[in-house]
Amino acid sequence: MxxxxxxxxxxxxxxxxxxxxxxxxxxxxxxxxxxxxxxxxDVLDYHKILNTEEKRRGVEALGSEMIGRLSYYERWIVAFAxxxxxxxxxxxxxxxxxxxxxxxxxxxxxxx
Amino acid sequence: xxxxxxxxxxxxxxGAPGYYEVMETAMRELLAEKGLIQPAxxxxxxEVLDSRGPQLGAKVVARAWSDPGxxxxxxxxxxxxxxxxxxxxxxxxxxxxxxxxEQVHNLIVCTLCxxxxxxVLGLPPDWYKQKPYRARAVKEPRSVLGExxxxxxxxxxxxxxxxxxxxxxLVLPLRPVGTEDWSDDELASLVTRDAxxxxxxxxxxxxxxx
Numbered sequence: 001m002x003x004x005x006x007x008x009x010x011x012x013x014x015x016x017x018x019x020x021x022x023x024x025x026x027x028x029x030x031x032x033x034x035x036x037x038x039x040x041x042d043v044l045d046y047h048k049i050l051n052t053e054e055k056r057r058g059v060e061a062l063g064s065e066m067i068g069r070l071s072y073y074e075r076w077i078v079a080f081a082x083x084x085x086x087x088x089x090x091x092x093x094x095x096x097x098x099x100x101x102x103x104x105x106x107x108x109x110x111x112x
Numbered sequence: 113x114x115x116x117x118x119x120x121x122x123x124x125x126x127g128a129p130g131y132y133e134v135m136e137t138a139m140r141e142l143l144a145e146k147g148l149i150q151p152a153x154x155x156x157x158x159e160v161l162d163s164r165g166p167q168l169g170a171k172v173v174a175r176a177w178s179d180p181g182x183x184x185x186x187x188x189x190x191x192x193x194x195x196x197x198x199x200x201x202x203x204x205x206x207x208x209x210x211x212x213x214e215q216v217h218n219l220i221v222c223t224l225c226x227x228x229x230x231x232v233l234g235l236p237p238d239w240y241k242q243k244p245y246r247a248r249a250v251k252e253p254r255s256v257l258g259e260x261x262x263x264x265x266x267x268x269x270x271x272x273x274x275x276x277x278x279x280x281x282l283v284l285p286l287r288p289v290g291t292e293d294w295s296d297d298e299l300a301s302l303v304t305r306d307a308x309x310x311x312x313x314x315x316x317x318x319x320x321x322x
Contacts, residue, residue, distance in 0.1 A: 013224045015246055019247070020248050023239055023242075023259045024242070026239060027238045036140065039158045039161060040136065043153045046153075059225065072238075072241055074132045077136050090139070090142055094142060098139075098142050101138070102138045103134050106128055106129055
């Protein structure tokens, strides 16, 4: 099979059966923001705003390079942002401005 | 395609929150400002997540070992039987319990992402979510099991079940020999998360010294 056909046949999440490294039995305690991210996903699911299947497709839509370079919850939060933009629940501008506000608040708290 | 980050340890930034944490906070605050979620709901869900862990699955397994009627109901409808023990399903998923026997050893995986029986086991370990396990479990389960130190006899079938967003699996391990007179609590203390994923078995036990 040519390399481009392989891209069509296997989307980035569809890795069952592919060759891969040995299993590294590592684990880590979730960071507080990772746990909040998980709770946010569950709450959005309760409110029928974002379900598990949309979340999985949202991660897949990030493409293989982002999937490879972002950590698990980094992929989630970026996927949620894209999905909320598509659903016109948030706009990119709103989120960017709010992120600036949050970062500035953290900077002030660090100085205080 | 590469998944190079799969093995990078997540480092805790000392100082300002990183880009993605800021994104999480900003998104959560915006959604709350719009009235789409309540901050209390996030706090409550964190408590729910913290309350779930393998101790719940262990209780289910111990009961199935000691109570044949419960075992039958559990295999017929995993979710209903767990709810019978007071374990609620907060994520609207079905549960199929796969019973290990002398002829069949079960292993669960989610090849597409990280679906896992969270109401009864809590959140999955990192290795369950990473490429090597997801890619290889369905193709070469015996090598995967070997990397967990688990050797399944060649005359036992290894059966791999791939979870979906709607349907999750839990392995009911074989009851170890030597536990015939044990109480449910004692039995539950033997049941590990990894045995309920199917990457290991539960060793035979020495009879307790009274």
